[in-house]
Amino acid sequence: MKLWGRVLRPLLSCPERIRRAQGWTSSSSGQPHAPLAGLWSATGLVSHWTEVFKKRGIPEARESSEYIVAHVLGAKTFQSLKPVLRTQPLTPWQLRRVQELCSHRLQRMPVQYILGEWDFRGLNLKMMPPVFIPRPETEELVEWVLEEVAQSPCVARAQGGPLILEVGCGSGAIALSLLSLLPEGQVIAVDQGEAAICLTHENAQRLQLQDRIRIVCLDVTLEGNWTHLLPWGPVDLIVSNPPYVFHQDMEQLAPEIRSYEDAAALDGGEEGMDVITHILSLAPWLLKDSGSIFLEVDPRHPELVNSWLQNRPGLSLSLMAVRKDYCGRSRFLHIQRSGP
Numbered sequence: 001m002k003l004w005g006r007v008l009r010p011l012l013s014c015p016e017r018i019r020r021a022q023g024w025t026s027s028s029s030g031q032p033h034a035p036l037a038g039l040w041s042a043t044g045l046v047s048h049w050t051e052v053f054k055k056r057g058i059p060e061a062r063e064s065s066e067y068i069v070a071h072v073l074g075a076k077t078f079q080s081l082k083p084v085l086r087t088q089p090l091t092p093w094q095l096r097r098v099q100e101l102c103s104h105r106l107q108r109m110p111v112q113y114i115l116g117e118w119d120f121r122g123l124n125l126k127m128m129p130p131v132f133i134p135r136p137e138t139e140e141l142v143e144w145v146l147e148e149v150a151q152s153p154c155v156a157r158a159q160g161g162p163l164i165l166e167v168g169c170g171s172g173a174i175a176l177s178l179l180s181l182l183p184e185g186q187v188i189a190v191d192q193g194e195a196a197i198c199l200t201h202e203n204a205q206r207l208q209l210q211d212r213i214r215i216v217c218l219d220v221t222l223e224g225n226w227t228h229l230l231p232w233g234p235v236d237l238i239v240s241n242p243p244y245v246f247h248q249d250m251e252q253l254a255p256e257i258r259s260y261e262d263a264a265a266l267d268g269g270e271e272g273m274d275v276i277t278h279i280l281s282l283a284p285w286l287l288k289d290s291g292s293i294f295l296e297v298d299p300r301h302p303e304l305v306n307s308w309l310q311n312r313p314g315l316s317l318s319l320m321a322v323r324k325d326y327c328g329r330s331r332f333l334h335i336q337r338s339g340p
Contacts, residue, residue, distance in 0.1 A: 132265035134173035161185035172200035192219035
């Protein structure tokens with residue numbers, strides 16, 4: 001699903017998971033669409049629903065219709081359908097199913113929730129609202145972590161692989177991607193949402209990675225909660241795509257995000273730093289000496305985080321590097337513990 005990942009980037013992530021909502025109309029999206037009758041091929045249905053979506057102001061109209069039709073026909077992408085399946089008439093059940101799923105898209109439901117699954121770094125993950133949908137740029141965060149592990153032989157335990165703590169696991173995309181490529185690694189994945197915990201459990205089982213991940217329902221912003229993690233540490237790495245949207249920007253989010261995804265997974269408080277500062281405050285208690293933290297953040301955050309750390313030398317944490325995302329925006333931070 002890399003094609004759809006590319007078109008989703010401006011819709012769901014760049015810039016700062018906001019904007020792009022301006023000019024999107026939703027007043028007519030709630031109107032029901034008349035049932036289709038007669039013989040319809042997959043190609044004909046895609047053309048039909050593309051026009052419907054365009055008229056209703058639905059973003060990425062063709063991509064949305066192609067993915068829905070392909071899904072009903074048992075394929076991941078429309079391009080992967082055999083030519084005969086593109087031209088032969090759909091069954092009445094298939095026609096009704098396409099109509100049902102497209103009606104959800106007319107309500108601005110994200111395609112990932114409509115299909116109930118999505119690919120992340122080659123892993124097929126179950127998706128369900130309101131659990132946060134992993135964005136394409138987060139794949140770059142995973143890549144950076146893997147590079148660090150490969151380049152740092154000291155990032156290993158007696159068992160031979162790193163112990164990683166992920167804060168805010170959501171669907172499990174980051175944790176499970178890391179485990180799939182670090183065969184001796186282990187992950188502690190925490191999230192405050194019950195739905196996210198259940199979904200990470202389910203995705204771990206479907207990928208047969210459940211034996212190397214410990215999934216904990218835990219809110220790191222509540223005083224004392226972090227002590228529950230001490231028996232399993234210290235950890236080599238902390239990785240997180242935390243809530244980092246500035247609170248005043250929440251109303252600017254696209255309808256697909258604002259109406260369906262968990263606001264707690266997005267809203268980072270006044271400066272988008274609420275959860276970030278909790279992670280940094282707890283890191284010295286949870287990290288090994290010279291352990292690292294990798295964060296996905298708002299482009300305004302590198303300067304804010306660096307200033308915050310400099311004002312707290314007792315944490316012994318230093319901002320080591322900032323990486324830009326595909327849009328050229330400062331998106332990822334590497335912070336390292338520099339002392340006991």
